[in-house]
Amino acid sequence: MNNNTRYNQAKKATIVSAAINTLLGFMKIIVGFLGHSQALVADGVHSFSDLLSDALVLFAAKAGNKSPDADHPYGHRRIETLGSIIIALLLITVGLALIGNTIRLIWHHEHLPMPNLSVLLIAIVSVGANEWLYRYMLKIANTIQSSLLRSNAWHNRGDAFTSVLVFMSVLGQLLGIPYLDAIGAILISLVIINMGGRMAWQGIRELIDTAVNPEELKKMDATIRKVSGVVDVHQLRTRFLGGNIYVDVHVLVDPMISVSEGHYISDQVFLALQQQHPNVTDITVHVDPEDDEVAQPSIYLPDRSAIMQWLDTNCADLPGYREHMGIRLHYFNGKILVDLTIPKKIKHHDQLQHTYDEVITKHTNIAKVFLYFR
Structure with a gap:
């Protein structure tokens, strides 16, 4: 699957997610305000915060298609990382603000009206919508092999659980448990902060080149x-x-x-x-050619030009050297091995091997010479 196809699939899924999150956000905040539910209002803010994640997915998918250039030979993927950290910090700020507002209401004993049944209905709708979004986005993510879209799918599954928490807190308050709705708002805010913290930590880990598990x-x-x-x-x-x-x-x-x-x-x-x-x-x-993880025993050996100069000086009078057909050097374990190919018309092969050994191994860095006849 080419990059354009992957981008179009991710774009389609993300637009669907953004549209549903926008609708849910408005419904939760309006019904939560009119229905006197701090928890549902907090969940509505959470839904709008999901739009930031959707925007990040779109931006990252688009940036992923941008080819590396002279200034960015590894591409532009770090933009996605920086964007995710900024969004994470915004989420943490939103969560802290919601907690502060709810604690203020409790601390000053401000009147917290009883939520009505419309709040429960919207919470149920939110659970169903987010669970459907999770399944829809996960299917596309697996099709195009997108880890970013897969993460966003699981984000929607988390939103479904958050809406379940809203339902339970409102239901509890309707059953006569004081401040349970406010406690639910605080718990949802903690979920938002936790999500932001995890996103920020993941982005920071990526910026400092953390390895895979x-x-x-x-x-x-x-x-x-x-x-x-x-x-x-x-x-x-x-x-x-x-x-x-x-x-x-x-x-x-x-x-x-x-x-x-x-x-x-x-x-x-x-x-x-x-x-x-x-x-x-x-x-x-x-x-x-050798394990250089702990030490590099061959790194300071003379290079080819130095070895060739020494061979030309010391081996010029040896039989077959002037007619050699190639010299190959092997740098291994702090020594040099020499492969020398000479014409096979040169006689007395065994004697020649001994003669070359005596001369060439006088070099302190050469361990062995191997003669080949062609």
């Missing part, structure tokens, strides 16, 4: 180890970016294989992670 990391490690040619895995690092997961990993391979084969193995690791972990969108695979 240990269970998911273990699954990724297992996926990589199943790739043919991978000897070991280390420095597996992950971070979130706008709901997507970015992965950096070092894979240990046979040190004697070619560069192209090592690159092929890294491509297979890339494909395996993308296919088996849908939220993984960016993967950097570093191919290691």
Whole structure:
């Protein structure tokens, strides 16, 4: 499914959610005010706060389609994270204000009129509407594999539970339990604050590049180890970016294989992670011939130009060297291994191997030379 199709599906679901939340918000606040229910008014404010989440989903879905540019090579997903933190802080502020107002009414013993039955009816409508929204949005979220839309679906399920709490608090007050409606308003406000706090914490965790949970990391490690040619895995690092997961990993391979084969193995690791972990969108695979997690024993060895200069100086008079067909260097375990290919017309192969060993291994950084005849 291409990005435009995913965006259109998410946009459709979010517009439906926003329309229903707007209608519910007006109904709850008006009926709550006329029906004397602080809890229903608080729930109505909560419904309007859901519009912020809906707007965030639309904005994030649109931003997700925007391609990376020169100034933003990783894309623009952090905008979604910043937006979610701002919305979370607004939710916390709304929740605290509602609690303050309700406590003021109780503290000053202000008259709290008895709610009427219309409040119960609206609470029941709200439960049904939010449960339907949950099922509708979750279906689309699973179809387009959108974690953001899935989170919004669960948000609606939480709103249904909140409306159940409104129903119970109003019903209790109608049955003669004083201040139960006000207590319900405080509980709903706490739900709003909790939701805002969790959203803010999730956004902050993403901004500071928090890794995926240990269970998911273990699954990724297992996926990589199943790739043919991978000897070991280390420095597996992950971070979130706008709901997507970015992965950096070092894979240990046979040190004697070619560069192209090592690159092929890294491509297979890339494909395996993308296919088996849908939220993984960016993967950097570093191919290691040795485990460099603790130490890098080969990092200070001389480079190819220095080695070639030394070989040309010290091996120029050895049989076949001037006619060599290629020299390949292997940096491994703090030493250099040399593969030297010379014409097979050169005689006395066994003797030549011994001769080259005696000369080349005089270099303190060269451990062994391997002669190949072609």
